[in-house]
Amino acid sequence: MFESHTLKIHKDTPVFDGQFSNRCYSESVKTAFVDFRAKAIRSGRYSPENDQILTEQWSRIIVHLPYAFQGKRMFPDVFRHDRRHLPMWEKIIEEIGMEPFPEDFDDTPEGIEEFEKANDAYRRLISKTEEFKVFSESRIEKTQRASSLIGNQYTGSIFLALMSTMESDFKDGVEMQGKRVGLCGYGSGAKAKVFEGIVQPEWKEVASQFxxxxxxxxxxxLDKDVYERLHRGSQKDSVLSPSAEFALIAIGGEGVLEGQRKYAWYA
Incomplete structure (x- = not known):
């Protein structure tokens, strides 16, 4: 199955390392959370001595979901960082053991890789604790419902996760007005941003229209033949007639505009 009818002997494509990609995601989101927390302290938004920890203040946590369960699999690092100073973390240590630290491994490429593997394993152990399961079920689960029905997505994932939880809460009769929501954006260049929002009074009116x-x-x-034609770019007509939406009408060929996608609005 090819993108065009011309068979190319060589084509430059990115190399994907799934495990390394997950590490980048987890570390970037944790670093962004640390930065957000520091800014919240400086601005007076958050007091570590007097306030509930941030991830407990957030009623829902919206994260970038390239696939449905990325959030609950990668968020243990933030969960750990936000709770290390709490008595409950001692209970988790008793259950799964002490976490690995870089200084416990050789300062060599092999030692660094050994630490990363140990940290991956520890992250999985955190995700299996009852404390994290309860946390994930109450704050992350609704955000991944729509994603589990769609599959891979990228730039739209954080918005889809927000829609997913807002519509689910609306249907479940959960009152979200005034609640804080944490949002974690991520780009494949290992760049993340953490921010928060407050659900507004009109949220039900908006969510009911989703x-x-x-x-x-x-x-x-789609059957296999249609999918392959779409993949190759040989499908000339839309499978469905667009209505009240933007639709892709062209993709740039070779040259400066190669790969450029052109859209039009159909009323």
Whole structure:
């Protein structure tokens, strides 16, 4: 299956290392959270001595989801960082043992890789604790419902996760007005940003119009032949007639505009 009818002997493509990618994601989001926490302290938004920890203040945690369960698999690092000073962390240490630290390993490429593997394993242990499971179920689970029905997504994932939890809370009759929501954005260049929002009084009116899960349930399945034509770029007509939405109408060929996507609005 090819992107065009011309078979190319060589094509430059990025090399993907899934494990390394997950490490970059986890470390970048944790670093961004540390930065957000420091800014919150400086601005007076948060007092470590007097306030509940930030991740407990956030009723929902919206993260970049390239796949549905990325959030709950990668968030243990932030969960750990925000709780190391609490008595409950001693209980977790008793259950899963002490965490690995870089200084406990040789300062060599092999030692660094050994530490990373140990840290990956410890992250998985955290995710299996009852404390993290309860945390994830109450704050992350609703955000990944729509993603689990869609699959891979990138630039739109944080918005889809927000829609997913807002519509789910609306349908469940959960009152979210005034609640704080944490958001964690991430880009494949290992750059992350953590910020927060407060749910506004009009949230129910907005969420009731999403009809996100209704639209997902009414999708049109593609057979193999149609999918391959779309992948190759040989499908000339839209599978569905666009209505009240932007639609892709062209992709740039070779040259300066190669890969450029052009969209148009269809009323």
């Amino acid at each position: 009809k996100l899960f209704e639209r997902l349930n009414n999708r049109t399945p």
